[in-house]
Amino acid sequence: MKKIISLLAMFMVIIGLVGCSMDEASSTKPDSKTKDNGKLKVxxxxxxxxxxxxxxVKEGAEAQAKEDKVELVITDAQNDPGKQISDVENLLQQNINVLVIDPTDSDAIVQAVKKANDADIPVFTIDRSSNGGEVITHIGFDALKSGNIAGT
Structure with missing residues (x-):
């Protein structure tokens, strides 16, 4: 339960921090990526x-997005790395401002992370990390350490 709360708290912080930086960017850049309605799209x-x-995690993200008036688009890769890459490509076509990925596979997701990097979309990973591309931050835990703690 602590893992869920920690992960949701960090996701809320990400949305808040990125929202603040997007407000700053939109006030200084007329060609900012925010949508016409000015909403952050994650x-x-x-x-x-x-x-x-x-x-x-999904429900926590939806609740926080609603509270912060952030547009949130969620995809489900169904544990299929190929589907997740396609999902990310579709998200990038929807003019998102931020991408948060819970990778199905740390190696397979690299291609999608790099595509987001090429589009100047900041990438955050949760639970599993990416083994390549630029990720702004990773929110996760050490499963081996957690298992050792639980086993003692």
């Missing part, structure tokens, strides 16, 4: 929604 690429933990 793409959230989930590895699966067939797991209660990831459903809780």
């Amino acid at each position: 793409g959230l690429s989930m590895n699966t929604l067939n797991n209660p933990f990831f459903v809780a």
